[in-house]
Amino acid sequence: MWHNVIAVIRREYLQRVRSKWFIAATVAGPLLMTAITVLPAWLAIQGERDEFRVAIVDGTDVLYERLAPRLESGGFEVEEIRWHADVVTALRERANEGDLGGFIMVDELTLETGEAMYYSMDVPSGLRRVTVQTSIARTALEYQLEQRGVDAEGLMGGGVLEIEVISEAGSDITEVEFGLAYIGAFFLYMTILLYAVAVMRATLEEKTSRIVEVIISAMKPWELMLGKIMGVCAVSLTQMAIWISASVALFAGALPMIIAARPELANLESIREILPGIGLIALFVGFFLLGFLMYSGLYAAVGAMCNTDEEAQQAQFPMIILMVVPIVMVMPVIQEPNTPMAVWLSLFPLFSPILMWARVAGGGVPSWQVFLSFVLMALMIWVIAWVAGRIYKVGILMSGKRPTLPELWRWVREA
Amino acid sequence: MRDDGFALRLSGVSKRFGKHTAVDCLDFEVPRGVICGLLGPNGSGKTTSIRMIMGILGPDEGTVSLFGEDPDAVRRTKVGYLPEERGVYKKMRCLELITFLGEIRGLRRGEARRRGGAWLDRLGLPEWADKKVEDLSKGMQQKIQFIGTVIHEPELLILDEPFSGLDPINQDVLEEIVRDYHAQGTTIVFSTHLMDQAERLCERVCLISNSRKVLDGDLKEIKAAERRGVVAVEFEGPDTWIQGPEVDRIERKDDGLHLILKDGQDHQPILNRAVAAGVRVLRFDLIEPRLHEIFVRHAGDGVVGDAGVPEGRGSVYSGRFVRSGGD
Numbered sequence: 001m002w003h004n005v006i007a008v009i010r011r012e013y014l015q016r017v018r019s020k021w022f023i024a025a026t027v028a029g030p031l032l033m034t035a036i037t038v039l040p041a042w043l044a045i046q047g048e049r050d051e052f053r054v055a056i057v058d059g060t061d062v063l064y065e066r067l068a069p070r071l072e073s074g075g076f077e078v079e080e081i082r083w084h085a086d087v088v089t090a091l092r093e094r095a096n097e098g099d100l101g102g103f104i105m106v107d108e109l110t111l112e113t114g115e116a117m118y119y120s121m122d123v124p125s126g127l128r129r130v131t132v133q134t135s136i137a138r139t140a141l142e143y144q145l146e147q148r149g150v151d152a153e154g155l156m157g158g159g160v161l162e163i164e165v166i167s168e169a170g171s172d173i174t175e176v177e178f179g180l181a182y183i184g185a186f187f188l189y190m191t192i193l194l195y196a197v198a199v200m201r202a203t204l205e206e207k208t209s210r211i212v213e214v215i216i217s218a219m220k221p222w223e224l225m226l227g228k229i230m231g232v233c234a235v236s237l238t239q240m241a242i243w244i245s246a247s248v249a250l251f252a253g254a255l256p257m258i259i260a261a262r263p264e265l266a267n268l269e270s271i272r273e274i275l276p277g278i279g280l281i282a283l284f285v286g287f288f289l290l291g292f293l294m295y296s297g298l299y300a301a302v303g304a305m306c307n308t309d310e311e312a313q314q315a316q317f318p319m320i321i322l323m324v325v326p327i328v329m330v331m332p333v334i335q336e337p338n339t340p341m342a343v344w345l346s347l348f349p350l351f352s353p354i355l356m357w358a359r360v361a362g363g364g365v366p367s368w369q370v371f372l373s374f375v376l377m378a379l380m381i382w383v384i385a386w387v388a389g390r391i392y393k394v395g396i397l398m399s400g401k402r403p404t405l406p407e408l409w410r411w412v413r414e415a
Numbered sequence: 416m417r418d419d420g421f422a423l424r425l426s427g428v429s430k431r432f433g434k435h436t437a438v439d440c441l442d443f444e445v446p447r448g449v450i451c452g453l454l455g456p457n458g459s460g461k462t463t464s465i466r467m468i469m470g471i472l473g474p475d476e477g478t479v480s481l482f483g484e485d486p487d488a489v490r491r492t493k494v495g496y497l498p499e500e501r502g503v504y505k506k507m508r509c510l511e512l513i514t515f516l517g518e519i520r521g522l523r524r525g526e527a528r529r530r531g532g533a534w535l536d537r538l539g540l541p542e543w544a545d546k547k548v549e550d551l552s553k554g555m556q557q558k559i560q561f562i563g564t565v566i567h568e569p570e571l572l573i574l575d576e577p578f579s580g581l582d583p584i585n586q587d588v589l590e591e592i593v594r595d596y597h598a599q600g601t602t603i604v605f606s607t608h609l610m611d612q613a614e615r616l617c618e619r620v621c622l623i624s625n626s627r628k629v630l631d632g633d634l635k636e637i638k639a640a641e642r643r644g645v646v647a648v649e650f651e652g653p654d655t656w657i658q659g660p661e662v663d664r665i666e667r668k669d670d671g672l673h674l675i676l677k678d679g680q681d682h683q684p685i686l687n688r689a690v691a692a693g694v695r696v697l698r699f700d701l702i703e704p705r706l707h708e709i710f711v712r713h714a715g716d717g718v719v720g721d722a723g724v725p726e727g728r729g730s731v732y733s734g735r736f737v738r739s740g741g742d
Contacts, residue, residue, distance in 0.1 A: 007518040015507060211502030214563070217469040218491050218519040397471055 004219040005227040012202070012231025017238060025194075026239050030246070052128075053077045053100050057087055059107030063139055067106070070135040083107075088119070095121055106136065114140050178334060180280070181361035185330045185354045188288055192353060193323055195236045196295035197316070199229055203303030203396070204312055212396055221393040229296045236292060240285060283360055283370070290377040291353030294384055295319060301388035304395035311402050326354035334362045347373055349380035387412055419483045422447045422571045422602035423468065428477035430463050437463040439626040440477070445604055445619065447482075447570075450597050452613040452634075453606040454710060455623035461606040462499050464623070465575050468604075469496050481571065492521040495569035499576045499606075501560055505549035509559050510535065512548055516563030527566060534562040538588070554585050561589065565596070572596060574605035578612055590616065610707040620706070622713055629713045638703050645702040646674045646682050652694035659685060671698060 058064040102120035114137040145152040206212040306312040337359040346355035352373040394411040424444040438460040466472040517527025621631035649671035661680035
């Protein structure tokens with residue numbers, strides 16, 4: 001009997017892993033996630049590339065050499081202009097000819113108060129304004145501190161702040177944790193749905209192409225269903241392994257560049273802080289695996305009871321709702337992970353993969369709750385396998401109209 | 416395990432879908448090593464019967480046994496099944512699909528692959544081994560599926576409408592393969608409504624109409640039982656001898672005169688009269704009823720509840736029926 005299951009798993013696995021879709025999804029998945037999170041910021045900057053050529057009119061003789069590198073690291077292209085009587089008129093003309101995006105004037109007053117003048121061709125974005133403003137203020141501050149013999153570098157480097165959380169509920173959440181919780185929850189949602197739907201489509205295809213008759217005459221329906229789900233599962237784990245090892249390799253390769261750009265990250269401790277730990281990755285895979293097993297069972301049953309793609313689209317509606325509810329709740333749950341509602345919602349097995357993950361990645365969840373959620377999910381898988389297996393057994397060979405709920409119930413009882 | 420010499424036996428098998436009875440109390444058996452045709456019009460219950468044999472549907476009443484055993488125990492390895500609605504994994508490569516179908520029938524992977532390759536060579540498709548199934552023509556896809564049906568060398572082949580959708584050349588190829596398997600001792604059961612094919616191939620037939628069996632048994636015996644009644648004659652000389660007490664009426668046909676006998680009458684006295692009359696007889700032929708005629712006779716008028724061979728209704732072969740060649 002396992003001979004059959006293994007044959008089905010191998011067929012499903014090889015067929016999928018070798019397909020162009022798998023390769024495309026493996027490459028496109030992380031790109032898409034990156035695009036969703038990084039692209040808006042990048043676009044905002046990219047949109048004003050032309051405006052980044054600025055001239056600096058320095059009335060102090062000391063500011064330009066300090067200000068230029070700061071602006072350059074912020075993406076500006078700078079050029080120094082000596083102050084003269086007609087400098088504003090001259091630079092205005094150059095800017096209007098398209099030669100400059102704008103110019104900045106600094107003088108003795110700037111050294112005292114940080115005030116400066118920025119003539120710009122357009123209204124600068126918030127990011128650009130802040131970059132220019134803080135660069136000038138920091139430069140002035142640094143100059144003043146040096147004049148008084150203070151160690152400017154340590155203070156200007158941002159200082160060191162050690163943090164210890166003392167509240168017992170511990171709902172403090174760092175940006176990194178928030179990102180992990182939020183992006184991770186979305187990623188779980190997307191991957192679970194993607195692969196569960198793949199099981200449904202495969203089932204539907206076997207049913208409509210009628211090859212299922214040949215297969216069912218050689219094995220039991222549950223063998224086919226199990227093999228199908230396991231095969232798709234193996235594909236998804238392969239894909240995740242590729243993603244995780246690619247990220248590790250990319251990060252290792254990019255590390256020298258990150259350190260070069262932000263020298264304060266050079267020690268290991270601070271790097272570890274921004275990386276998810278092995279334990280967290282394992283939990284992520286665990287939530288995916290159990291979530292996939294629950295939903296793929298449901299989706300296999302849907303595929304078995306339908307005859308066309310359109311029917312399946314409609315019939316999968318309840319599952320979509322089950323997936324969307326936790327996604328809607330992710331934000332409040334991350335922010336307040338220990339309210340009774342957050343606890344109960346995240347313990348409901350069909351919501352656990354997304355909501356319990358969000359709480360765990362956000363930090364501060366008692367480990368017994370995590371453990372309990374895994375036990376509940378395992379129980380749920382058992383229940384779903386029992387019910388879905390019966391629906392599958394009857395539905396896979398049934399043609400004609402989609403069963404109504406009472407009919408489904410009869411299938412479950414009589415199968 | 417007890418082996419009763421039958422590859423397949425259905426006892427009192429019924430299947431209902433809601434109010435509709437698809438198969439009604441079907442008794443039917445196939446001795447080992449025989450080619451048996453399951454004949455009947457569309458919707459008569461052939462495919463439902465085959466699905467019950469294959470365990471795809473469970474009978475509401477009655478039992479199915481294969482080789483005298485519980486069908487679930489032997490079906491996987493001893494039976495090969497070609498369903499009416501041809502299904503393949505379109506995205507798979509041909510040889511892989513065949514290998515997979517062999518594997519789920521209990522072959523080891525390497526063995527399935529080797530046999531699949533040999534089969535592709537035999538059917539002249541070796542260059543298609545690594546092509547995707549969807550790139551093949553319909554006829555070729557059917558060949559691939561047929562290979563998948565026989566890859567595990569089953570002792571019993573169940574083919575549901577195997578010839579439908581094949582061009583004449585491929586029908587001949589398939590017929591040849593079926594004969595080969597028969598020669599090796601494989602039992603073959605196939606359903607069809609193509610009477611020509613059934614007549615050429617079958618040793619036994621089972622005729623189903625309106626969900627019930629109306630006739631089954633050895634094809635030669637059935638034909639012999641149905642044969643009485645028509646004599647085709649061609650001759651040179653006077654025709655006085657053809658009239659007699661046993662002749663009901665005479666019809667002129669393309670192949671000479673047909674003498675239609677009265678019920679239960681023998682043809683020998685006519686021949687004796689012909690000899691006595693000194694006529695030169697070119698042809699004196701007991702017309703065998705074509706399977707098509709038997710089929711139409713039993714199924715066509717929707718005979719229900721009249722199982723068995725009706726006795727001596729010689730007058731039915733009066734040319735009302737379309738010759739089977741036109742099918």
